[in-house]
Amino acid sequence: MPRSPSPPERYDSMRARASFGLPVSRGTRWRLPKRLLAKLCWPLLRSQVELNWEVLAELVRHDDILLDVLWDRDLLREQVELVHQQSFARLNDAVGTIRSELDEVVQQMRGEMAGEAEANGELRARFVKLQARINQDQIRLAQIDLLLNRVRHSLPEPPPVEEFARLPGAFENLYVAFVEAFRGPREAVKERMRPYVDDILGVDSALPVVDLGCGRGELLELLTESGVSAYGVETNPYYVESAKTLGLDVRLAEATEHLAGLKAQSLRAVTAIQFVAGFEVEQLIALLDVAVRAIESGGVLILEAPNPENIVVGASSFYLDPTRRQPIPPELLTFLVEARGFTSAEVRRLARDDGSAPGQVAAGEPPSDDVGRLLELVSSRLQSAPDYAVIAWRP
16 A cells, blocks of 8 residues: 655645745735845844754654554554455354364264164064074974974883983973063063172172072173172073073083082082072972082072062962972071071062062051951062062071
8 A cells, every 4th residue: 555645735834934934935015125124033033943944844754754654554454454354264164164074974973873773673673583483492392392202102112211311301491481481581680680799799709609590690690790700500401502602601510419519618609599499398408508518608698589478479470480399488498598507597578570669567556357457468468579588698
């Protein structure tokens, strides 16, 4: 931008005033008298005229400096405005680029999430189909076993009894499908067993835990996740093989024989969940004898069983599982456990699947009549916990 010059007309008038109109120009009215007067007054005016010219020169110099400053200011303002516009344009371009890239990332993530959801749905559908096929295969195995029984009876000379004893029974082939139908979902069963893990963690030991009749291995899985060394004992070959796919250690053996073959005080704990109801009393006593020998001092024994205090369990649902022998009341199991050497036995009545607490009969309140007392008793028995556990300690 070109610099504006100083206005000359202003300086012309200032120069004329600075010299007091001297010299008198030609054609001026009363020129001669003015010249005579100027000559007479010049000695007095000379110093003032010189001062006026010096002041005027200084004003002109300062005016030029001010014009330079104003010019520089305007030029700097234009440059700042240009830089601002360029910076704003670059910022808008950068924001637009980032927004476009973010939109692409969001679209890509949505596509990946949709693909994963579709893949999970396909895996879930395949799992359901495989589970259905397994159940069907179990039923077909039972049918084949029935056919083999017919063939065996048609043989002129049946094989030795020992060979038949080693063959699985018809219900044993169906037991896996039976558990899937009536035991409940795996995750729900794991949640019900989680308090037992806390009981075992309370034992300060690095020795292993044995879960007798471990079935699908829910408790073994919880113990492994908690860093506890544990393995299971099971007589069903299917559960032994399926445990390998879950990374669990399950051994094919009979519970009492396995405990009898272990070294004394070599176990941190022994657990048997929904297992001892399949024993006769003499068999249960033998199991307790080998368990108290195998568990270390301070170790724990955990036995869970159906609770016959609940009328529905004692009269009906207990017999739903044909492998069970007879109901065991909590008082009887506690007595047997303490009689065979365990101490501090605790009966823990377990909440039902709906999470409600077991019902109890009100103490110290006289019944209104015999019918009311009967109704209260029946109600308390119907609301009793369907399962219970006995937790005892090895002295």
